[in-house]
Amino acid sequence: MILVEASRVLQTPNFKKAVKKLKPNQKKELDSAVRELMANPNLGEQKKGDLAFLRVYKFKMSKQLTLLGYSFDDGALVLELMALGSHENFYRDIKRLK
Numbered sequence: 001m002i003l004v005e006a007s008r009v010l011q012t013p014n015f016k017k018a019v020k021k022l023k024p025n026q027k028k029e030l031d032s033a034v035r036e037l038m039a040n041p042n043l044g045e046q047k048k049g050d051l052a053f054l055r056v057y058k059f060k061m062s063k064q065l066t067l068l069g070y071s072f073d074d075g076a077l078v079l080e081l082m083a084l085g086s087h088e089n090f091y092r093d094i095k096r097l098k
Contacts, residue, residue, distance in 0.1 A: 005041075034068075
């Protein structure tokens with residue numbers, strides 16, 4: 001498998017709204033997670049079925065498991081950050097986005 005890095009990162013309005021609500025220490029942890037994803041966009045788990053467009057990367061933010069939903073366009077090397085939140089209602093809400 002060839003390791004590919006994302007050259008651009010896009011944010012959906014839904015993702016931007018979630019980020020606005022974060023405290024500075026949480027933003028640092030999110031930035032760290034995004035840097036990891038940019039270096040290796042295949043870290044997240046590819047979903048199936050209705051959510052086949054989605055990959056989910058799980059990480060700890062303020063000692064709480066947080067899910068970061070994104071898609072990765074390999075051809076354009078673009079990482080699109082789509083959703084951020086705890087597991088509760090995460091998948092239900094992301095289905096509404098598409």
